[in-house]
Amino acid sequence: MAEDFLYFIWQFQYFRNTDLRTEEGETLRVIHPGYRNPDSGPDFTQARLLVGNVEWVGTVEAHIRAGDWLLHRHHQDRAYDNVILHIVWEQEAVVLKRSDGSTIPTLCLSQRVDRSLLYRYQILLAESGTIPCAGRIAEVEPLRRTAMFDKVLLQRLERKAAGVTSLFRNAGQDWEETTYQLMASAFGFQVNAEPFEQLSRQVPLKILHKHRDNLLQLEALLFGTAGLLPGTQPDDYQAALQREYNFLSVKYQLAARQLPAHSWKWARLRPANFPTLRLAQFAKLLTYKNSLFSLLIETDESAALLRHLQVNPSAYWQTHYRFGKPSDTVLATLGQTSAENLLINAVLPLLVAYSQHKDQPEYRERAVALLEQLPAENNRITRIWQDLRVPIQTAFDSQASIELYKNYCQAKSCLSCQIGVNLLKGFSKTIGI
Ligand code: SF4
Known part of the structure; x- marks a missing residue:
């Protein structure tokens, strides 16, 4: 189990969310799960929750075990004072406090997530093909694949442009x-x-x-x-x-x-x-x-x-x-x-x-x-995609496929990838989440 999976579950609310209660016994309703924070600090920002009768707006932090909060020293970090919910996979007998001494509500998710979804995620990551989703990428609609290619291509261009900008300054x-x-x-x-x-x-x-x-x-x-x-x-x-x-x-x-x-x-x-x-x-x-x-x-x-x-x-x-x-x-x-x-x-x-x-x-x-x-480049990585019958026709495709392979597939960041999310989301429909 990786924290990535917990982020995925929370972001798309893939858990049984009826009769939610915090570990402290208060009723909980998720109005908005917030947005994934790519920077340092809590994992989600701008979440909106109803805890008891009080509506809260703030950040959400996720950990596999509740005690990780202390391990990561968040209780001494003012950046975590705005956390309104701590989501965990495994609850432990710890009461978490902000730096001002107030208690942070905790929601434990392990009993609320369909095991077959977790199983499917683990199978995806355990795949030994050229990329984790090699056996299933053909199931993904071309439009979804294109959207991910667009996203990583822009990331690649911006990363390279940042290098040019630094050269320009020097x-x-x-x-x-x-x-x-x-x-x-x-x-x-x-x-x-x-x-x-x-x-x-x-x-x-x-x-x-x-x-x-x-x-x-x-x-x-x-x-x-x-x-x-x-x-x-x-x-x-x-x-x-x-x-x-x-x-x-x-x-x-x-x-x-x-x-x-x-x-x-x-x-x-x-x-x-x-x-x-x-x-x-x-x-x-x-x-x-x-x-x-x-x-x-x-x-x-x-x-x-x-x-x-x-x-x-x-x-x-x-x-x-x-x-x-x-x-x-x-x-x-x-x-x-x-x-x-x-x-x-x-x-x-x-x-x-x-x-x-x-x-x-x-x-x-x-x-x-x-x-x-420009025509597509022909190298080891573009051939991996072609072998999977993903069309790589122009340099746009080859550059995007290189970026996706190096920064997502190799790192097994499938839950940050629209293709991976689509594979698990599609699956979740079949099991009725
Ligand atoms: S990162 Fe995306 S494209 Fe790469 S293996 Fe995972 S799901 Fe497939």
Whole structure:
């Protein structure tokens, strides 16, 4: 038994509520159970109850055992002085008091809940499939599933936007610098996101902007500060980069900011993902003459945005994945799937953060519309949903399914999920609660 189940029972009033009496012997009627509190403090707020002849408005706290109140030291916490009802699964011989000494009424629910509902809940959580409801998700109406996808998609966008907003604050509230750092991290494609991000903090955009007409200098600043310029047996291109870097690193005092070469990861990466090629593509993106931020924020169509992101690096990188090792088969241009990945993980969170900053919902609506235009991602998590015959057709679906899987299914938070609630609610009708 988990407290989650108790919250669920109380929130939807799934217990026999005739002749309710508190453990202290007073009659009880629930006018409104209140709203689940996602923050610290009591579990439900704004509940309305009739205890005896007195109507109360306040908070409700739930515990498996009555004594948990003392264990959690709520009796010493003023935030719990407004609790008007303590709901418990198992009553214990304790009298609970607020900090002012007044008694808190307690309602014990274990004898009022249909055992088959509890049993069904326990079966759901004990499921050993890819997700707890794997065997039953097909029973859920598509509309319910869609509603949950909508909810988690917005949660995902807002969480990512919060990361962009924090970047924006640290970047001196400069959207251009924020976009640069965000795109740098995204060009690391998870494995090298961290060194890419560090690099973008070591070489501020204002320095790079001074050289955006000269791709070799941009590359020298980035490869040199990244610690990726090879020291021995340089070919002509490497020697030219080294010369430029030697000069520019003195000019901008960058030598002390150089990253150690071992910051970069190569193991198990396909050559197209090698940090050298990604850095060369990123350098090319920075040669864009106008504001990169405006370009990304003002372009409506996903196809146009993808075209902007599918940069083609300088000539050397048409035949090399890394320094000094020519290859006939280099896929130099940023691929379609990688560009979609940048759009989903960097550009759209940027749109949502900007929407919040300017209080202009149209940017957020555009982010959602773009997700609906993009094809679904194909990864381990989206394949789990597809195997369960849940349609994952657009990036909206794939992003929502990833969020749902990571933040609800894996944590077995089925009672906070509209799909799980729907499965148990549907069941409760069949047993006549
Ligand atoms: S969290 Fe929702 S979708 Fe995930 S397993 Fe539980 S009920 Fe199913």
